[in-house]
Amino acid sequence: MIDEKQLHWLVRPSTIRKLWIGSSVVLALTVLAQTVIYIKGYFGFDAWFGFGAIYGFVSCLAMVLIAKFLGLFLKRPQDYYDKPPEDETLAPSQNKVKESSNGV
């Protein structure tokens, strides 16, 4: 166990926990604020309660999943273009790229 004091204050687990709690409160407030603040919808449905929040979350989810799916076909090792294409067939082969675990 690493001593908390040795870490930068911003990356201490206790701070991160506080950040999560704080941001959750802010997120809840932005939605709850709609009970007192009127959002003028342009097309009707975009004035629904919490529409912005749900739309933002869902569209991001969709984009990440689409990117993930396309990544299955499009990702190549980063020296892909540096190597001569001797052994390659015309169609891109399915060299499965291993995900590294030290990302986050």
Next chain:
Amino acid sequence: MEFELFSPAFILLIAAVLICLVKGHARTAVILIAPIITLWAIWQIPDGVQDTIKFLSYNIEPVEGSPLRRLFATIFAIMVFVGGLYSFRIARWYELAAAFAYAAGAIGVCFAGDLITMFLYWELMAIFSTIVVWCGGTPGARAAGIRYAIMHLLGGVVLKVGIEGVVVGTGSIQIQPMLATDFSTWMILIGILINAAAPPVSAWLADAYPESTPTGSVFLSAFTTKTAVLALILLFPGEPVLIGIGLFMVMYGIIFALLENDVRRILAYSVVNQVGFMVVAVGIGTEMALNGATAHAFAHIIYKALLFMSAGVVIYRTGKNKCMELGGLFRTMPLTCVCGIIGALAISSFPLTSGFTTKSMISQAAVDGNLMWVYMALTAASAGVFLHAGIKFPWFVFFQKDSGLRPKDAPWNMGLAMIIFAGLCILLGVFPELLYTLLPYPVDYEPYSIGKVLFYLQLLLFSGLAFFVLLPLMKRTMTISLDTDWLWRRAAVAVVRVVERVLISSGEALAKKRDRLQKFLQRLAVRYLGQPHTSDSKERGVFARSWPVGTTALWIAGLLSAYVLLYYL
């Protein structure tokens, strides 16, 4: 003095030459003062065509002023100044000279009153931006520069074909609004769209820009795509096909940026994404939309350059440019981190930043045009921008894990340049009227209403939540993503190789056939004519043998009797 024909672009061209000639403090002075003189000159140009020259049978109009043209030229000049401040201590002189000439091309396009002048400056940009890419100095930069040059020279040829067609068809070289209705107008549109990094050739941007130096990419991010936006506003306002193309660019930029590992390539993809917003606006084509495209281009140049500057400092200090190798840099690079976050918030159009006050005009134009799907797509894209650039860039570079790197913060000049642009991002976000009064059409738009701010806060903050919830899905990998450039970097090479192989094997087959034919002919020759230089009669060919006199006499007798016989018949 006759200054009607003197485009402000010449000032930067002269400065580019001076940068090559002088050294030390004099060069620094040129780098910092020339953009300010250019800015002054830009604001001396009144509206309308200044003067015409007769060239061949065309009326060339080298300088034409209008609020729209001045505004684009203004931001280009500001960009040269701050970019020069950012780079003058570490960039090599030839890179700075090329960047100045490149910017001169962009400013020349701003004031070009006719298609021929526009084309000349357009090519000037292509040439000198290629040199800026080459200044990256690596083998990768050299190859990417060649691909970049081919793409842009090809785009220039397409544009030129279109211009010729329009000149032949209408007899006019005026820059005036048109629609893509026939072959030549389509060619002009395609030529411009190639520079705007539109599909299917968007790949050139993310291929070339990240190969340049940390300073070079700051200049590159500003000019080429934004002059293309200006040309679209001038030539194709309200062209409906642009809405579809723009929306594709918006989504393409997000998806590819999400897959990317290279820091500057993330930013390059988000250039395509942001230019997509402007292209959509030009496609909508109302006064509000064109105002929005102009304002967004202005704000975009500032925050995009700021992001590239922030990434540039990181690469300059650490020598690393992959998300996987970076992280935790906020400890020792607080200024770069804060400026990067401000740029990231601005690109995500957070309230109180320049992105909010400009991009929301485009959404408003979609609402006014009753284009519900366009509006919804743009709104989803705003959320996506926050996801791929707004959080992803600062998170992976400055936070994430501790990479153990403890680089120094930015040198004073780079820090100052970033502070200027970060300040402008916030200034235009808090006082949008400063920019609105300069726009080409009168602005009747209030960006801040409490309901709209709340809507965008919901949208953006929950996108942020999505980012952190989905983090496990976004682990960076040491990969690149295939794009349409695979077609010319791999498929075309493979096709050439197949053709080469076919040619080689058919060549070999032909050679074999030729050998056999040669041998056959030689055998015939030897048989009938004999080996050369042999005196031995036995080796002589059939025709070369000496025959006995008796045989010859017999043949002659035979011939003569045949002759006599024929004579009497």
